[in-house]
Amino acid sequence: MKNILVLTDFSENSTHAAAYALYFGKKIKANLSLCNAFQQPVAIPEMGGGMSFSAEEYTLVSDNSLLQLNQLKSFLNKQEENHHENGDFYPEINLISSLGNLSDVIKEVILNDNNVLIITGTHDNGGLSDIFLANNVTELIRDINFPLLVIPFNASFEPIDKIGFAIELQNEDLDIVAVRKLVSFAKPLKANIILIHIYNSQEEKHASERHLRRVLKAIGNKDKFPQITTKLFDGKTIEEGLNEVCKSAGIDLLSMVHQHHGFLSRVFSSGHTGHMTDHIHIPLLVLPHEPECVQ
Template sequence: MKKLLFLTDFSAHANHAADYGYYLAKQLKANAILCNIFTVPAETPHSTMLVWPMDDAGALEESSIHELNKLKDHLIKKHKGDFEPVVHVMNEQGYLTDRVNDIVNGNHIDMVVMGTHGSSGLSTLLLGNHARNMIDATTKPLLLVPQKAKQAPVKKIAYASDFTNKKEDLAAIYNLIEFAKGLNAEVLIIHIQDEEKPSASFKKWLDELLIELSNKANYHNIYYRIEEKPNAQYGLDWFCEYGQIDMLAMLHRPKDFLSSLISGSQTQKIANHIEIPLLVIPASIVNTIDDK
C-alpha cells in the first residue's frame, strides 16, 4: 500500500480520522493526500440555471487551503518519528463521491480514510449520508474512523461475513491479507451464527479455507472464529467491543450483509459502542481480483 487519501471537512470527527490515517500511514510506510471537498453556495437567477458566485468560491478555496496546510503541519509535528509520510494537500469543488473517485483514479490511491459522526454501535456508525454514499460509491477500500477510535498499532483485523458468496469473500480476504502484511497484523475471520450450531460441512469449509489462505497467500497469521449471537448486528457490536480487535473489515456489494445493516439501522438500535475503524472492501475490487 503506497498512498492513502484523507478526507476532511475540518470538523473534529474528520480531523481525528486524518490523525488516525496519518498514524496508520506511518505503520504502512505509505504517503498521503489530505483533501477537502467543498460545495459553493449557489445563487439561482433563473429557474433553469445555477451560478456559483466567484467571490464565494475564491474565499472558500483560500480558506480550505489554509486549513489543510494547518492540519498537515499539525499531523507532521504530532507524529515525529523514523518514517514521515509525504503529505500533499488538495481541495476540490463538487460532489463528494464524484470528486473522490476522480482523485483516486488520478493519483493511484490505495485507500480512502474518512471520519464518521456516529459512535453508538455499528448501525449508527453507518447512519451518516456521507458515509453511506461513500460506501456505495467507493472503488477502493474505505476506512471509516469513529471519533472514539484510538491511535495504536493495528495488531488484529477481523473480517466479518455471512459467507453467502464464498468466492467473493475469498477474494476480499486475499485483499485484506495484503493490507495486513504491511502491518504484520493477524487476520481473524468471524462468522456470526444464530442459536443453531453451525453445520459440520460449513466448519469443514472454514478449516479448508484457512489452510488455502495460509498457503496461497504465504501468510500464516490467519484464524477463524464462530460466534453464536441472537443476530448479526448485535453480534458484530458485541465483538467489536469485547473481541480485542483493532479493526473490522467487511465486503460491500449490493443487497449484501453490510447493506442489510445499513438499511436496518433505524429500526435496530444497538446499545453497545463501536470504537474501532470499519474497513469497507468494495465489490469492484473483488471482481477485479477475480478477473486476473
C-alpha cells in the first residue's frame, strides 16, 4: 500500500495541509503518516561547565508531541466522517513523533512504509511566494531528494484536473524521465498535463517546440489519461510567465523539478517571488532532479 508522509508542526497551516493530504490520499489510495519532529529540551548547566538535559523535560516534550498528533488524527477522522461514503477508500493514519532536525527525521523514516510523497504546508497564510520565502520548506526542497507537495493555506479541496509542469528544456533525456514520473503521479488523479516553457526569443521558441515534440514522441500515450499538451509563453520573467499560464489555462497544480540551475533555483534567487502571491494559490509539486530517493 502506498503511503504519504505528512509533516506537521501543529500550526493552522500544517493542519490545513494534513486535511488536504487526507483528501489527496483518498484520491490516490494511499495511507498517511503524520510526522512531527520535536527539538531537544533546553540544556541545564552543570557544575564544572558541562550541560545536562532534564529527563522530565524530555518526557514532557515527547508526550506533548504524541498528544497533539493524536488530536490531529482525531480531527481528520471527524472531518472524514462527514464526507465518507460507502465504498470510498479511507486512508489508515499512522503517527510518527521523533526527536531531531526535520530533515534528519525525514531521511530516517522516508524509506519505510512505501512512502511515495511528502506533503507539507506553507509558512504563512499567503500564496505560493511563501513556499519560497519560508526557510523550513526551502531547506526541505534543497535537502530532501524526494517528491514534495507543498500546500498553500488557501488551497481548496478540489479535483486536480490540470497539472502544469514548468519544464526547463535543458536536457532531453532528463525531461523525458521527469515527465514520465509526472505521468505516474497524474494517472490515479485522472488529470491532464500541460508542459509549460517560458521563452525569451523567437529563436528559443522554435528550438523549444522541436524539443517538446521529441519529448512527447518518446513518451507516447496509449491511455486515456493523462493527455499531455504543451504551452509556450513569452515572458520577461519566470514568475510572470507562470502566473499568466496558471490563470489562463486553469492549472490546478504546478510542478517543477528542483535543479541547481533550474526554474526553482532561479525563482529562489530572483527577488521577485512576492509577485506570485497575488495569482498562484495552488499546490506545488517539487520533483527531485535525481529520480531516486533521499540522499
